[in-house]
Amino acid sequence: MSYLEEDYLQLSGIQHFEFCRRQWALIHIEQLWEENYLTVSGDIMHERAHDKNLTEKRKDLIITRGMPIFSRELGISGECDVVEFKRDDKNGIELNGYEGKYNVIPVEYKHGEGIEADRIQLTAQVICLEEMLCCSIEYGYLYYGKTRHREKITITQEYRKRVADDVKEMHAYMERQYTPKVKPKKSCQSCSLKDRCVPKLAKTDSVKKYIKERIEEDDI
Ligand code: SF4
Known part of the structure; x- marks a missing residue:
């Protein structure tokens, strides 16, 4: 299956969806958004990653910032904070205008501590890059601003399947314009x-239940 460009969903929404399906729908279907400390810090991190918006070469490494990416198969599009192309003449792919062959390695910048949703988002980026550049990518990095450390993430089949399942569900909600009901949890804080x-x-009673109980009270 291949999606039309007008039906593409935002790749970054996968992280919202992983956090809470309702949150994703409120933002992406109902167009609601509220900034809090965590979202503002995250935006600053991404601005820093994208601020040069250029490609630089350091010895055997080419670094690209803010690269637009998409997948027709998943029907998503977005941007990579950083993509590193590391020279590997044996296993890499050719790049227009550069000598040799290169492995493709996405690096996603995050504000907080590592969570599973970050890995799922990185995997979605990998799937886009593989489709666009006809290559295979085994790993990427998550760079955490809080620890100033980057974590190597192996892109497993399990992560790939989770991305495909999430995106399929997101498209189904979007098509129906359906916002899932509230399910209170710790992360609501x-x-x-x-x-x-x-x-x-x-947690409060439904209106129907409330009226029924009031009527029963009156009958006593
Ligand atoms: S408050 Fe809780 S249920 Fe509501 S969108 Fe946020 S995480 Fe989801």
Whole structure:
């Protein structure tokens, strides 16, 4: 299956979707967004990664910032913070205008500590790059601003399947314009949309139940 460009979803939304399906739908279907400390810090990290928006070469390494990426098969598009092309004349791919062959290695910048959703987002980037550049990518890096450390992530079949499953579900929600119901959880505390989503309301009784109980009270 191949998606039309107008139906592409934002690749970065996969992270919202992994955090909470309802949060993804509020942002991407209902177009709601609230900044909080975590989202602002994340934006600053990405601006820093993208600020040069150029390609530089250091010995056997070519570094590209803010590279647009997409996958027709998944129906997603976005940007890579950084893609490193590391010279490997045996296993790499040819790059227009450069001598030799290169391995492709995406590097995603993150503000906080490592979470599974970061790995899923990185995997989605890998799938896009593989489709665009006709190559295979075994690993990428997540760079964490908090620790100033980058973690090597092996792109497993399990991650690839999770990306495919997530994206399929996202397209289905988008097509139906459906926002999943509130499911309160611990992570609601750090959610930038908690004031709009109002997860506490999920714990209150439904209107139907409330009216039924009031009628029963009156009958006593
Ligand atoms: S407040 Fe909780 S249920 Fe609502 S969007 Fe955020 S994480 Fe999801």
